[in-house]
Amino acid sequence: MKERFELLLSLKTLEYEINELLIFSKECEECFDLLQEKLDSLHQFMTCEDNVSRWDSWGTDELIVSHSEKVRDASVRAACSMEKHQSKRSCNHELNVSEYIETLASTVKNELEEFGVDGSSKVVFIGSGAFPISALTIASEKGAAVCCIDIDQEALILGRKVAELTGLQSAVTFTSEKADEVPFTAEATHIFIASLVNNKKDVLNGLRKAVQPSAKIILRYGNGLKSIFNYPFERDNLNDWSVASSERGEGIYDTVLLKKKIHTSTIVI
Structure with a gap:
């Protein structure tokens, strides 16, 4: 049961941090660097063996499913926002x-x-x-x-x-x-x-x-x-x-x- 709450807490934290960084990046472009770091850590989180094991045990739990979908909604918005930022930087010759x-x-x-x-x-x-x-x-x-x-x-x-x-x-x-x-x-x-x-x-x-x-x-x-x-x-x-x-x-x-x-x-x- 402890692993369920560990996974739930991780998902809630990821959702909160991604949403906050999305807001910050609209106010300060430099925060896109922080958002990129958070998305990179999300990728590491998905492939971590301990997290995969927790998901195998609790991935069908109603609350886990609900919060995993909220993380996805946040991460998809973040990825799209990040792509637009990178594209604009390229057009301004700030990114090769x-x-x-x-x-x-x-x-x-x-x-x-x-x-x-x-x-x-x-x-x-x-x-x-x-x-x-x-x-x-x-x-x-x-x-x-x-x-x-x-x-x-x-x-x-x-x-x-x-x-x-x-x-x-x-x-x-x-x-x-x-x-x-x-x-x-x-x-x-x-x-x-x-x-x-x-x-x-x-x-x-x-x-x-x-x-x-x-x-x-x-x-x-x-x-x-x-x-x-x-x-x-x-x-x-x-x-x-x-x-x-x-x-x-x-x-x-x-x-x-x-x-x-x-x-x-x-x-x-």
Whole structure:
């Protein structure tokens, strides 16, 4: 029982500190550094073996679930605010986005190799955000054409500016339309769904008729303790999709590769 209260206290503390730092950062830009440190510590918290063990024991507790969702709401707002801050700093030449891409490329490269992204690929990135480093890395490292989708208009404007700064504006496009309404989706070879995208099942339902059978859907998510930063994904009722591969590790999110099922009808004579 003691571990339950330890976990509950940790979740309440995380939520409070993240929300307070969000308020502070609006008043003082230097507080974004503190907010970044807190988000980094959140990632460490999610992968700590002791915390994972506590979650395994108490993760279904009603109060634990409620406060974990509150932490996620706070951390998602914080991550989006941080991305906009980083994007604005890049546009003001206070942050070298090219160096940022080079640093991230080393961590993303294996993922791109695993899923077969190359120069001939056409990639849709759903939930690209205001500082679309993953999407820009795909275009920069692999030379692939990328279509970024986000419902946040300010994020799209900032994303375009960052793409222009990196000289990738011809390879990376931006839109707020739903993925199934974008013509590029029908030609896409790969579709990435960001871990901070909510209602992943709804997104998949929309993609079902829009994508070609050979398209690879790379869905990032976080279940269990990782759901305090990522939106979760349950694999039940995946009638139109098959799981091609799945990866769970010590990263801040997990990944599942989905492919559209080809339904064949049987004719009875």
